[in-house]
Amino acid sequence: MYAIQLVEPSLTAFRRTSLPDPQPGPGEVLIRLRAAALNYIDVAVATGAFPGATLPLVPVADGAGEIVALGADVTGVALGERVIPHFMPDWLDGPMRPERIAAMRGITRPGSLSEYVVVPASSVVRFPDHLDFAQGATLPIAATTAWNGVRSASVRPGSTVVILGTGGVSLFALQFAKASGATVILVSSSDEKLERGRALGADHLVNYRAAPDWDKAVLDITGGRGVDLVVETVGGTSFARSLNAVAMGGTVFTVGFVAGTETSFNLFSVIGKAVRIVGNSTGSVADLGEAVRAIAANRIVPVVDQRFGIDETAAAFAELAAGSRHFGKLAILLE
Numbered sequence: 387m388y389a390i391q392l393v394e395p396s397l398t399a400f401r402r403t404s405l406p407d408p409q410p411g412p413g414e415v416l417i418r419l420r421a422a423a424l425n426y427i428d429v430a431v432a433t434g435a436f437p438g439a440t441l442p443l444v445p446v447a448d449g450a451g452e453i454v455a456l457g458a459d460v461t462g463v464a465l466g467e468r469v470i471p472h473f474m475p476d477w478l479d480g481p482m483r484p485e486r487i488a489a490m491r492g493i494t495r496p497g498s499l500s501e502y503v504v505v506p507a508s509s510v511v512r513f514p515d516h517l518d519f520a521q522g523a524t525l526p527i528a529a530t531t532a533w534n535g536v537r538s539a540s541v542r543p544g545s546t547v548v549i550l551g552t553g554g555v556s557l558f559a560l561q562f563a564k565a566s567g568a569t570v571i572l573v574s575s576s577d578e579k580l581e582r583g584r585a586l587g588a589d590h591l592v593n594y595r596a597a598p599d600w601d602k603a604v605l606d607i608t609g610g611r612g613v614d615l616v617v618e619t620v621g622g623t624s625f626a627r628s629l630n631a632v633a634m635g636g637t638v639f640t641v642g643f644v645a646g647t648e649t650s651f652n653l654f655s656v657i658g659k660a661v662r663i664v665g666n667s668t669g670s671v672a673d674l675g676e677a678v679r680a681i682a683a684n685r686i687v688p689v690v691d692q693r694f695g696i697d698e699t700a701a702a703f704a705e706l707a708a709g710s711r712h713f714g715k716l717a718i719l720l721e
């Protein structure tokens with residue numbers, strides 16, 4: 387089969403190669419991959435900033451395809467089904483445990499930039515008929531994370547939610563929050579992206595380049611109360627602002643570090659308002675299944691900003707690594 391390998395830690399070190407066709411063992415399925423989608427973690431792996439990868443590696447965690455062969459003793463899935471293999475194939479359900487998150491596609495296991503991949507049958511989820519392969523490929527990491535975000539604060543009609551930025555996790559969180567009846571405040575670097583966010587349902591728009599103290603804008607919008615949930619995809623100095631913007635008893639769902647992993651804040655901003663800081667690392671196959679059912683029920687269409695050919699892999703990575711050019715997800719179409 388053909389595959390793209392990352393051969394050294396560099397955003398330009400992608401090489402097309404030929405690898406043996408994988409064969410499904412007991413409990414496994416063979417997927418003919420049709421599309422992959424990038425996440426920030428793929429850039430971190432490709433630059434050597436995320437530990438655990440052994441090179442050469444077939445990169446990119448998330449993908450979508452169809453089942454073309456079944457190993458022995460496989461139940462619950464069928465030939466020809468359009469499926470997404472989950473990022474962490476051993477985390478089927480329940481809370482996070484070290485042994486459940488050791489296997490990660492595109493890091494410690496082969497990723498999605500190959501013609502075929504073998505994964506445990508228990509780790510695949512069928513994706514909704516209204517989505518094409520590129521849209522399906524966006525779901526495992528970003529939709530699971532965003533779904534866990536809105537669930538972490540039991541978002542419902544009347545809830546208020548801050549979404550930071552317009553990357554993959556943020557736009558799924560916006561779509562899930564709107565589907566749950568919440569009022570959404572979208573905070574982004576660009577007026578043009580904010581208008582695109584309004585078209586997805588954002589109720590209030592704040593440009594953090596024009597208003598770096600976006601937390602004060604959020605307090606103004608909410609009459610000083612703050613919001614029930616901040617989906618914290620940014621990290622760095624944004625974190626203290628999120629603590630300021632959240633309401634008493636509200637939740638800061640902490641997943642991102644695009645602005646850095648180090649931060650400092652006054653503990654009274656947590657203690658005085660009894661803020662819940664909820665850390666998260668993607669989620670289980672069951673969480674992905676719930677997110678997919680919410681997407682099907684609400685006819686949510688993932689935002690795929692650009693689709694690249696497989697020979698444009700380096701260009702796709704460069705686009706994501708640029709930080710603020712894209713809106714939603716970037717997909718790579720397989721041949």
Ligand SMILES: NC(=O)c1ccc[n+]([C@@H]2O[C@H](COP(=O)([O-])OP(=O)(O)OC[C@H]3O[C@@H](n4cnc5c(N)ncnc54)[C@H](OP(=O)(O)O)[C@@H]3O)[C@@H](O)[C@H]2O)c1
Nearest residue numbers: 426551552553554555574575641642643644666667668710
């Ligand atoms: N822990 C988990 O469960 C989990 C799961 C998935 C992702 N993540 C993390 O969550 C973060 C977002 O992931 P993603 O895949 O959605 O990323 P992404 O698609 O690359 O989006 C990042 C967005 O953040 C905004 N941004 C970029 N630099 C910024 C800065 N300095 N300050 C403020 N905003 C900035 C940009 O939006 P605007 O231009 O609109 O501002 C950009 O589109 C990453 O750190 C990723 O590793 C964590």
